[in-house]
Amino acid sequence: MARETGSQISAFFQQIVHDLYSSLYLAIGGNLEEETRDWASRGAELASTVIKIFILLAVLGFLYWLFTYIVKHNQKRLKLTEKRIGVVRSVLRYVWIVSCLIAVMSQTSIDPNTVKATAKASIWAGIYYVLWTSSEHVISRILKHYGLNASIEQLLKNIFSVLIIVFGIASVMAQFGFDIVSLVAGLGIVGLAVGFAAQSTIANFISGITILLEQSFQVGDWIALDDKEGRVILISLRTTHILTRDNITVIIPNATVASSEVINITSKNFIRFDIRARIALEADIDAARQVILQVIDGMDSILKRPEPSATIDHISDFGCVFIVRFWVTPSAVARIPGIKEALHEGIKTQLQAADIAIPYPHMRILMPKDVDYPIDTKPFEIVTHQKKE
The missing domain is CATH 1.10.287 (Helix Hairpins)
Structure with a gap:
């Protein structure tokens, strides 16, 4: 029994050596049908x-x-x-x-x-x-040469890139004998099955073409989409890329863009923004208006034409509220928060310099004088001020 097992193991290893021997001979160009092997x-x-x-x-x-x-x-x-x-x-x-x-x-x-x-x-x-x-x-x-915009340029680049890649693969495969017509027909059938499995991708693709053709916004426009706002830096066939003020790129699927309300802020040559400023009820409105307009006139980012304005929006419990309207170019939209902050700071500083009071929320309590008060008390007037936090 032991001898039989040993012979089987020996035959197994001999077969392995023989196969390696034959493979090596084939690798150097030999023919296994030769009677003798000329190494x-x-x-x-x-x-x-x-x-x-x-x-x-x-x-x-x-x-x-x-x-x-x-x-x-x-x-x-x-x-x-x-x-x-x-x-x-x-x-x-x-x-x-x-x-x-x-x-x-x-x-x-x-x-x-x-x-x-x-x-x-x-x-x-x-x-x-x-x-x-x-x-x-x-x-x-x-x-x-034809003066077309960047969105159409992006669309044509994407289409030509896809066509060149498809024709390139087809030409390369044709050199090895592949039947391109049959292959395309087969891919069409497979494409139907893939289409059902990739509906979102196809929806984004179609939405991208729609966005590029409609030109509701273009590359370079500043748009607001839901809670996102930024400059459009790329419109591809699947996604739209927006660069925010914080230098963060937000990538949004085209299907989401096409189905959402998009505000194109820079679609015109200039855009109007506004802020609010408050003065005391007894303050001189005309003097305050002149101070506010002087502050606006000293800022280079704000246009002189159309003219800015400062009018009373409403009268509140604690003062007169100005609404200050001003115009900027599309290139300044990215800096609007800084422009508004500079305006607020400049208006406050100049109003104080012109001795125009800026009120804060307060409450006055008046106690009647003809009321009997306890002993050791006197008629009095209590005035309290409650600062707004």
Whole structure:
């Protein structure tokens, strides 16, 4: 029994060694159907292939370094900017990597048709990559010529990017024998199933296109959305990015933007804001108005036309309340809290300097004098002041 078990274990390990032996022979280009296995000739062929690959890679590496050196030291003569230098280096690097891959494949036992397909696919991939990287610049120049706004520019950039990527993948796959028509039909069926599972993403996509076409707001506008307020810095096909006054980027799904009430604060050339200031009931209204208008006139952020105004909004229990209206340009909207704070501070300081009283909430209690009071008490008037916290 022990001898039988030992022979089985021995046969198992012998089978493993035989499989490794055969795999190694196949790896160096041998044929298992040969009666005798010539390791020496196969090893020589493998060494020759490795040397050829090494020489080809060395030559390609030298050519890559040479072209890079020429471009770098002839930048002024070729009138290339730093951006164009980066593009040229990227193209040279891509050509070098693809050439190395083709060189290695050509020296191995890979089917020549596969090598040709890989070369063609690499060329198509490079062409579409150049189109993808340069499409943004080309579209910007075209739209600048026709005077279209940033929202339409963003929409066209997104659409062209998607189209270039789709056609690029299709062209690359076609070089390896894939039937693109059948593949697209299959993707259409799969797309229906994916659409039901990604309804929110599709809703955001459609809402993004609607926002870009309607142009209710554009990139650069200052908008208020629910409890969020900021400058629109990006309208993509899925989300809208808003930069707040605190330099925080808020990313909102387009479906939420499309279904919410959006206030475009900077849609016009100038915007009006207001604050309130209070003076005592007995104070001179005209004198206080002149002081307030002088404070406004000294602030560069506030427009002189349309003219600011300071009128009595209402008379409260503790004084006359001014409503101070002023106008600013869209570029100053981001600084409105600071402008209002400076106005409040300046108005208070100047009113005090002009001896115009600024009241605070108070309460006066008057006790009648003709009432009998207990002994050791006198008729009196109690006046208390209750400061507002």
